[in-house]
Amino acid sequence: xxxxxxxxxxxxxxxxxxxxxxxxxxxxxxxxxxxxxxxxxxxxxxxxxxxxxxxxxxxxxxxxxxxxxxxxxxxxxxxxxxxxxxxxxxxxxxxxxxxxxxxxxxxxxxxxxxxxxxxxxxxxxxxxxxxxxxxxxxxxxxx
Amino acid sequence: xxxxxxxxxxxxxxxxxxxxxxxxxxxxxxxxxxxxxxxxxxxxxxxxxxxxxxxxxxxxxxxxxxxxxxxxxxxxxxxxxxxxxxxxxxxxxxxxxxxxxxxxxxxxxxxxxxxxxxxxxxxxxxxxxxxxxxxxxxxxxxxxxxxxxxxxxxxxxxxxxxxxxxxxxxxxxxxxxxxxxxxxxxxxxxxxxxxxxxxxxxxxxxxxxxxxxxxxxxxxxxxxxxxxxxxxxxxxxxxxxxxxxxxxxxxxxxxxxxxxxxxxxxxxxxxxxxxxxxxxxxxxxxxxxxxxxxxxxxxxxxxxxxxxxxxxxxxxxxxxxxxxxxx
Amino acid sequence: xxxxxxxxxxxxxxxxxxxxxxxxxxxxxxxxxxxxxxxxxxxxxxxxxxxxxxxxxxxxxxxxxxxxxxxxxxxxxxxxxxxxxxxxxxxxxxxxxxxxxxxxxxxxxxxxxxxxxxxxxxxxxxxxxxxxxxxxxxxxxxxxxxxxxxxxxxxxxxxxxxxxxxxxxxxxxxxxxxxxxxxxxxxxxxxxxxxxxxxxxxxxxxxxxxxxxxxxxxxxxxxxxxxxxxxxxxxxxxxxxxxxxxxxxxxxxxxxxxxxxxxxxxxxxxxxxxxxxxxxxxxxxxxxxxxxxxxxxxxxxxxxxxxxxxxxxxxxxxxxxxxxxxxxxxxxxxxxxxx
Numbered sequence: 001x002x003x004x005x006x007x008x009x010x011x012x013x014x015x016x017x018x019x020x021x022x023x024x025x026x027x028x029x030x031x032x033x034x035x036x037x038x039x040x041x042x043x044x045x046x047x048x049x050x051x052x053x054x055x056x057x058x059x060x061x062x063x064x065x066x067x068x069x070x071x072x073x074x075x076x077x078x079x080x081x082x083x084x085x086x087x088x089x090x091x092x093x094x095x096x097x098x099x100x101x102x103x104x105x106x107x108x109x110x111x112x113x114x115x116x117x118x119x120x121x122x123x124x125x126x127x128x129x130x131x132x133x134x135x136x137x138x139x140x141x142x143x
Numbered sequence: 144x145x146x147x148x149x150x151x152x153x154x155x156x157x158x159x160x161x162x163x164x165x166x167x168x169x170x171x172x173x174x175x176x177x178x179x180x181x182x183x184x185x186x187x188x189x190x191x192x193x194x195x196x197x198x199x200x201x202x203x204x205x206x207x208x209x210x211x212x213x214x215x216x217x218x219x220x221x222x223x224x225x226x227x228x229x230x231x232x233x234x235x236x237x238x239x240x241x242x243x244x245x246x247x248x249x250x251x252x253x254x255x256x257x258x259x260x261x262x263x264x265x266x267x268x269x270x271x272x273x274x275x276x277x278x279x280x281x282x283x284x285x286x287x288x289x290x291x292x293x294x295x296x297x298x299x300x301x302x303x304x305x306x307x308x309x310x311x312x313x314x315x316x317x318x319x320x321x322x323x324x325x326x327x328x329x330x331x332x333x334x335x336x337x338x339x340x341x342x343x344x345x346x347x348x349x350x351x352x353x354x355x356x357x358x359x360x361x362x363x364x365x366x367x368x369x370x371x372x373x374x375x376x377x378x379x380x381x382x383x384x385x386x387x388x389x390x391x392x393x394x395x396x397x398x399x400x401x402x403x404x405x406x407x408x409x410x411x412x413x414x415x416x417x418x419x420x421x422x423x424x425x426x427x428x429x430x431x432x433x434x435x436x437x438x439x440x441x442x443x444x445x446x447x448x449x450x451x452x453x454x455x456x457x458x459x460x461x462x463x464x465x466x467x468x469x470x
Numbered sequence: 471x472x473x474x475x476x477x478x479x480x481x482x483x484x485x486x487x488x489x490x491x492x493x494x495x496x497x498x499x500x501x502x503x504x505x506x507x508x509x510x511x512x513x514x515x516x517x518x519x520x521x522x523x524x525x526x527x528x529x530x531x532x533x534x535x536x537x538x539x540x541x542x543x544x545x546x547x548x549x550x551x552x553x554x555x556x557x558x559x560x561x562x563x564x565x566x567x568x569x570x571x572x573x574x575x576x577x578x579x580x581x582x583x584x585x586x587x588x589x590x591x592x593x594x595x596x597x598x599x600x601x602x603x604x605x606x607x608x609x610x611x612x613x614x615x616x617x618x619x620x621x622x623x624x625x626x627x628x629x630x631x632x633x634x635x636x637x638x639x640x641x642x643x644x645x646x647x648x649x650x651x652x653x654x655x656x657x658x659x660x661x662x663x664x665x666x667x668x669x670x671x672x673x674x675x676x677x678x679x680x681x682x683x684x685x686x687x688x689x690x691x692x693x694x695x696x697x698x699x700x701x702x703x704x705x706x707x708x709x710x711x712x713x714x715x716x717x718x719x720x721x722x723x724x725x726x727x728x729x730x731x732x733x734x735x736x737x738x739x740x741x742x743x744x745x746x747x748x749x750x751x752x753x754x755x756x757x758x759x760x761x762x763x764x765x766x767x768x769x770x771x772x773x774x775x776x777x778x779x780x781x782x783x784x785x786x787x788x789x790x791x792x793x794x795x796x797x798x799x800x801x802x803x804x805x806x807x808x809x
Contacts, residue, residue: 177796
């Protein structure tokens with residue numbers, strides 16, 4: 001059964017770097033797994049920590065947040081805030097017992113189509129290892 | 144030791160000032176070991192003020208709790224100052240509120256009370272059950288003396304102190320306009336033992352621990368309301384559009400609520416332990432908050448509520464912040 | 471009235487028989503929280519606490535209850551499955567009285583089928599309160615440590631045995647199912663029970679005279695009392711969520727994928743959101759009005775509508791309030807306050 005499990009990964013990509021990077025991967029015909037659902041946000045600093053919790057509640061098996069490399073942020077410092085915020089989020093999720101492989105963050109620039117492919121492969125692989133997320137999925141409890 | 148007579152005379156003097164709205168302190172509650180916040184508006188009300196090991200409430204919450212109601216046309220807002228009695232931990236809440244500009248330094252008068260640790264009501268009520276008459280208490284050389292109707296009881300303070308007080312690093316107010324009494328010696332050191340103990344367990348055990356705790360939540364939001372750092376005018380828990388957290392009570396929504404609450408306090412929690420004290424379901428909330436405090440302190444060398452000039456943790460950064468978790 | 475005796479040695483068997491034929495609710499721990507939960511598997515030892523943190527109202531009026539389910543785009547709705555026969559064991563007389571109070575509310579102008587169905591199918595086996603707590607004041611609001619209102623069977627702990635008094639037809643049915651475990655009660659058992667209850671009544675230390683409070687409360691509408699009392703209020707939901715008679719709810723729609731449900735969830739008049747209008751106007755804008763409403767509702771409006779006080783004197787709100795807002799203190803100030 002476990003081999004057949006296809007994880008559902010929600011990825012929040014910043015408009016200026018990572019989304020363009022993923023776009024480049026697409027236009028360069030780089031093949032990568034289709035398990036990633038991309039949500040475009042203006043900056044990784046815009047990603048509310050509640051997005052992550054909410055994604056997990058609604059059925060994501062893994063979450064990826066991707067932004068510009070430090071120093072490259074279109075808004076100068078948005079990704080620095082994101083880095084601090086999600087460094088904490090990762091620790092918090094791990095502490096309550098959520099598999100740390102489910103939560104990932106990456107820096108992918110607009111020119112790194114191939115890095116995007118590597119990131120996706122790694123994230124999907126990790127989510128596959130972690131298995132389906134059941135801990136606090138909504139799952140119609142007591143409906 | 145805080146001299147009560149001095150406290151009362153200072154309080155009377157303070158509330159007599161024209162630019163002071165009221166003074167917030169503690170008074171003996173209606174029964175047993177209970178203590179209630181006391182709002183002194185007139186000098187004669189200052190007679191009821193106390194400061195004792197029973198004064199657990201963090202009064203800094205009342206700086207941010209009053210509703211900002213719309214005023215009728217032509218009415219000026221009340222800009223008088225609020226005077227506030229603080230223990231060491233409470234003063235950190237005030238500092239953090241100043242850091243976040245939740246309140247302004249010149250809007251408040253801080254009366255510092257060096258504190259030798261407050262009681263854990265549960266431990267005390269277990270030891271002396273069914274006390275209907277008001278019981279007072281005082282510190283005395285590492286002990287706490289309870290004045291019970293049947294006579295005085297001296298108990299080593301380690302046995303009845305609140306857990307947060309056993310590892311207290313800041314018994315003396317870090318911010319005050321005037322201090323009542325001499326500074327006390329620091330006895331505790333924060334090593335986050337309870338957090339480490341839980342960290343050492345495997346993830347499945349940690350999740351079962353939290354799942355059970357979160358499932359017992361009744362969503363009364365007392366942890367949010369009592370928290371001196373929870374003062375958003377528009378709280379995500381009250382919002383319906385978007386509905387971040389459904390109103391239904393189940394393991395999923397409760398977990399989301401508690402994670403969101405803890406995360407909103409990351410780098411802001413001053414570990415006064417009020418959330419855990421008020422929780423009717425006995426959820427070990429400080430274990431959650433203190434984990435984040437530990438990470439913030441160890442990985443980012445930041446301790447909230449110490450320096451009024453510092454920047455809020457989550458709206459600042461250092462270029463060299465750790466990023467070993469990033470792919 | 472049918473009076474029997476149940477030996478404590480047979481309590482385990484008694485519980486087993488009840489659990490076999492019904493869904494059996496008994497006080498259990500969830501984390502650190504005490505509430506009535508269906509017995510699942512083997513309960514190692516039975517322990518009846520003086521009072522549960524969460525009152526047994528949530529058996530009949532759960533914190534979250536599905537009213538019906540629907541599908542996006544569809545017109546069909548489906549209802550949750552019918553409740554089965556249930557027994558609540560170890561409910562205290564005050565909490566049982568609270569159910570009688572809620573009955574009048576939920577069968578007022580329109581019958582509430584969700585609540586009433588469960589009430590009808592559930593038998594309440596009460597346990598007389600022989601060790602009242604420090605904040606109990608049931609005798610002041612019409613109850614008592616062995617009050618039978620709302621109960622079907624009353625158990626009284628006689629030390630070695632329980633005295634079992636059948637009070638209603640429903641209780642009689644339950645008694646029949648456990649007949650072989652019961653013994654005849656002797657004449658002096660009744661006397662002993664009465665003595666114990668009397669003793670317990672004398673142990674209740676707090677009281678309030680509620681005469682005239684109903685009329686006086688509306689007259690104190692603008693009194694500065696409310697501002698002073700509510701200064702320290704946190705505006706949390708402890709006093710209402712954990713009150714055995716508080717019954718306010720909110721209706722919410724929840725969607726998951728294409729499926730949805732309409733559910734009702736507890737709501738509290740102490741929350742700001744409770745009276746907030748869509749326009750943004752809030753007729754109860756601050757904690758002053760909310761606290762005033764809570765007290766008025768319990769001791770005045772409810773009395774007007776149903777002829778009884780919506781308070782059973784269980785003391786939970788006093789016990790659990792983190793800032794010592796004490797309803798007895800409020801009422802005594804109300805009595806003292808000049809108009």
